[in-house]
Amino acid sequence: GENVEQHPSTLSVQEGDSAVIKCTYSDSASNYFPWYKQELGKRPQLIIDIRSNVGEKKDQRIAVTLNKTAKHFSLHITETQPEDSAVYFCAASRGYGNKLVFGAGTILRVKS
Amino acid sequence: GAVVSQHPSRVICKSGTSVKIECRSLDFQATTMFWYRQFPKKSLMLMATSNEGSKATYEQGVEKDKFLINHASLTLSTLTVTSAHPEDSSFYICSAARVGTVDNEQFFGPGTRLTVL
Numbered sequence: 001g002e003n004v005e006q007h008p009s010t011l012s013v014q015e016g017d018s019a020v021i022k023c024t025y026s027d028s029a030s031n032y033f034p035w036y037k038q039e040l041g042k043r044p045q046l047i048i049d050i051r052s053n054v055g056e057k058k059d060q061r062i063a064v065t066l067n068k069t070a071k072h073f074s075l076h077i078t079e080t081q082p083e084d085s086a087v088y089f090c091a092a093s094r095g096y097g098n099k100l101v102f103g104a105g106t107i108l109r110v111k112s
Numbered sequence: 113g114a115v116v117s118q119h120p121s122r123v124i125c126k127s128g129t130s131v132k133i134e135c136r137s138l139d140f141q142a143t144t145m146f147w148y149r150q151f152p153k154k155s156l157m158l159m160a161t162s163n164e165g166s167k168a169t170y171e172q173g174v175e176k177d178k179f180l181i182n183h184a185s186l187t188l189s190t191l192t193v194t195s196a197h198p199e200d201s202s203f204y205i206c207s208a209a210r211v212g213t214v215d216n217e218q219f220f221g222p223g224t225r226l227t228v229l
Contacts, residue, residue: 042222042223105154
């Protein structure tokens, strides 16, 4: 079945610096790749997603890149702020109605 | 739009009792809902996929007789933890995929924290 690996498991950055989190997936049929931010005790919040027909997507300080050939995708957060501190999860799916397979998560700490 | 609710948000029960958790899509219809559990500092682990009007599909290692799932309508799925034991204590989260979209954006409920004494 699908396997999603996520690195690093923890990431500490200084406020204003950039943060990059990387994921690889195993199922070549996956075509939807969302990123979620989860604060303690709360639901995962979708922050950005990308579909397999696109190589890059950007939304203000957040961007995601996808390399289908290598089967990996990355989250880029620029100008990090303390409120970006949270756990970030990547996921992969084959599309509507199909399950999301989550990575193990990355604890991001932004130090002010 | 695309709001998913869960009830209850928190439940404490005695070992051996059964607990029902409801997941509702408030402003959209969902033919497919998903149930996850999450242990502290861990990722979301899919337990089962719930399809309206049919039997749920359980992930490997998840006991279907222990975690009963019913998806009776396009807006409601329920998870019943039967004969709960302390090891069932966890954070249970549902998500719903909206009907009429080709994408697979899933909308998550706020979660239910189950503590079994």
